[in-house]
Amino acid sequence: MENTPKILLLLTGGTIGSAVNDHCINVDSSRGDDLLSYYREHHSRAVEFDVVRPFNILSENAEPKHWLKIIETLQSYRLSDYDGVIIAHGSDTLPYTAAALSYGLDCPLIPIVLVAANYAIGERGSNAIANFSAVVEFISNMKLPGFYVIYKNSDHVIYVHLATRLQEADWLKDDFTSFGGPLGVFDHRGLCCVPTAKNPTMMKLYNPSPDDIPVVKEFRNEVLALRAYPGLNYEVIDLQKFKL
Secondary structure, eight states: OOOOOOEEEEEEEEEEGGGEEEEEEEETTTTHHHHHHHHHHHOOOOOEEEEOOSSSBBBGGGOOHHHHHHHHHTTTSGGGGGSSEEEEOSSSSSSHHHHHHHSOHHHHEEEEEEEOSSSSSTTOOOOOHHHHHHHHHHHHHHOOOOOEEEETTTTTTTEEEEGGGBOOOOOTOOOEEEEEOOOOOEETTEEEEOTTTTOOOOOOOOOGGGGOOOOOOOOOOOHHHHOOOOTTTGOEEEEEEEEO
């Protein structure tokens, strides 16, 4: 008899955890329950979820302290008891959180997958349930350790991204891409390579000791990032104000 997958679900807010009221979208703590209800209504797979809410914000308000909160939450659980972790997150700052977690909590022995949505649950055109369902299947079937982001683009293809390579969403279509291309696509066949992407055909998997996992105590913000563009007036940038 097949064991029931056990998944730790972190709800942090974002569009996937929001509701639309009077034409305004905002986080709604009840949407986490709706997410699981929609999933169970349309899928027969038995899954055990442990749900925790580290915070509940729109991701445009996320700061490094929220990355640390997620890391601390993950470290407070014995992850070896789970088949995987799902982190429901907003799409606006998804690449930043994905990268921060990948570097802040190294070498997971189970899949830790971030998931977002283009529109709130139940709204027309929302990919929230499709994304969440794909993550559950990915964790249950693939059991591939590491940090990932799974997201259905407007071409109706569900892509699997390495969390460290995710780029910001396209402003027009809300589609996500990765530097160098996605890891692959996920469908009824499982994880499949993207023929046009320059992806290696094999991945080297390893099982490090928990003692090898570093602990991040803080994120520093003494970084000034400047994006150059034609016509930028560099004289208005006063570096004396920054303690570099």
